[in-house]
Amino acid sequence: MQRLLFPPFRALKGRQCLQLLAPRAAPRAQCDCIRRPLRPGQYSTISEVALQSGRGTVSLPSKAAEQVVGRWLLVCSGTVAGAVILGGVTRLTESGLSMVDWHLIKEMKPPTSQEEWEAEFQRYQQFPEFKILNHDMTLTEFKFIWYMEYSHRMWGRLVGLAYILPAAYFWRKGWLSRGMKGRVLALCGLVCFQGLLGWYMVKSGLEEKPDSHDIPRVSQYRLAAHLGSALVLYCASLWTSLSLLLPPHKLPETRALLWLRRFAHGTAGLVFLTALSGAFVAGLDAGLVYNSFPKMGESWIPEDLFTFSPILRNVFENPTTVQFDHRILGITSVTAITVLYFLSRRIPLPRRTKMAAVTLLALAYTQVGLGITTLLMYVPTPLAATHQSGSLALLTGALWLMNELRRVPK
Numbered sequence: 292m293q294r295l296l297f298p299p300f301r302a303l304k305g306r307q308c309l310q311l312l313a314p315r316a317a318p319r320a321q322c323d324c325i326r327r328p329l330r331p332g333q334y335s336t337i338s339e340v341a342l343q344s345g346r347g348t349v350s351l352p353s354k355a356a357e358q359v360v361g362r363w364l365l366v367c368s369g370t371v372a373g374a375v376i377l378g379g380v381t382r383l384t385e386s387g388l389s390m391v392d393w394h395l396i397k398e399m400k401p402p403t404s405q406e407e408w409e410a411e412f413q414r415y416q417q418f419p420e421f422k423i424l425n426h427d428m429t430l431t432e433f434k435f436i437w438y439m440e441y442s443h444r445m446w447g448r449l450v451g452l453a454y455i456l457p458a459a460y461f462w463r464k465g466w467l468s469r470g471m472k473g474r475v476l477a478l479c480g481l482v483c484f485q486g487l488l489g490w491y492m493v494k495s496g497l498e499e500k501p502d503s504h505d506i507p508r509v510s511q512y513r514l515a516a517h518l519g520s521a522l523v524l525y526c527a528s529l530w531t532s533l534s535l536l537l538p539p540h541k542l543p544e545t546r547a548l549l550w551l552r553r554f555a556h557g558t559a560g561l562v563f564l565t566a567l568s569g570a571f572v573a574g575l576d577a578g579l580v581y582n583s584f585p586k587m588g589e590s591w592i593p594e595d596l597f598t599f600s601p602i603l604r605n606v607f608e609n610p611t612t613v614q615f616d617h618r619i620l621g622i623t624s625v626t627a628i629t630v631l632y633f634l635s636r637r638i639p640l641p642r643r644t645k646m647a648a649v650t651l652l653a654l655a656y657t658q659v660g661l662g663i664t665t666l667l668m669y670v671p672t673p674l675a676a677t678h679q680s681g682s683l684a685l686l687t688g689a690l691w692l693m694n695e696l697r698r699v700p701k
Contacts, residue, residue: 358535384672415433447485462475471531474527511607515567526690530694625658628652
């Protein structure tokens with residue numbers, strides 16, 4: 292860093308003299324120092340370095356900048372994880388439809404007086420959830436679900452600020468490479484899209500359906516899209532962060548390693564799909580239809596598995612089929628992770644990579660245990676929220692192992 296900030300030191304002989312403000316063309320008479328001719332690209336003052344950069348600041352070396360950007364994206368992925376977990380709790384407490392409008396700035400200030408709370412409660416009473424499900428709700432109970440949704444929305448704004456403000460700062464400082472600039476722009480765009488998609492999802496639960504007396508709920512399709520985009524944002528941020536922070540291993544490119552890498556990619560995709568299918572389980576309350584394991588009721592394959600027509604509708608709209616699919620995906624995922632672990636033991640791998648494989652295996656069996664317990668206990672909110680958080684932890688472990696096995700570019 293001294294070489295970057297003080298390159299003229301080498302050009303000085305005799306009595307120490309440093310000109311920080313005077314240009315080279317007009318040396319001061321009282322300075323009797325002798326100058327060597329400056330090579331092209333060499334600057335005699337700090338101010339010239341700053342002016343050459345075009346910003347008035349000096350960029351960090353690339354490695355240091357990568358570490359800063361990597362830590363920033365790691366923090367961002369943590370904020371996204373918090374939003375996913377808080378959103379799951381909001382859904383489990385049936386709080387997501389308590390705020391019936393959306394304003395980016397106006398709704399940041401919650402009601403403070405009794406009159407404001409009563410006005411907010413009256414707006415809520417005009418929508419189907421109150422009329423059908425919560426017609427006997429008190430103002431105190433309404434405040435609880437309102438604050439749950441409010442916390443989720445405010446956390447979403449925090450996520451947006453965590454991405455956009457540092458991104459603008461790093462861009463201005465020149466700490467982002469050309470490829471990283473495109474990736475950061477995509478991440479910031481996905482954050483904004485995620486917020487709009489969240490309101491689009493909430494709107495589906497506020498619509499009047501005169502011919503239906505079902506419990507008002509958001510569309511499971513929009514819920515899955517909202518969760519899916521959040522998971523994509525989380526995975527992209529975490530992958531980029533790990534790639535910047537963890538030095539890659541120079542592993543010998545053997546056939547066994549190639550197969551292990553491909554199998555790890557497929558397993559991570561399976562874990563992602565299983566987590567996404569959980570959105571359909573939550574959206575249809577499918578965890579409450581068959582609360583037994585390993586059988587569903589008295590049979591392995593329930594009779595009402597394909598009651599909807601056409602058959603494809605059952606995959607996304609039939610609670611029985613949705614729970615059945617989630618079970619199959621969960622069992623397949625833990626089986627694939629077990630196979631992946633034993634495959635990794637047959638190859639000499641670095642200690643950190645072995646640790647990632649062991650962690651993924653432990654997370655997989657913990658998640659299966661949480662899922663079965665949640666089902667048998669009729670989906671209590673604390674346990675269900677822990678199970679939803681476990682899916683994110685499992686996805687994190689899969690991404691970590693994938694990153695450990697990544698190919699080092701030549």
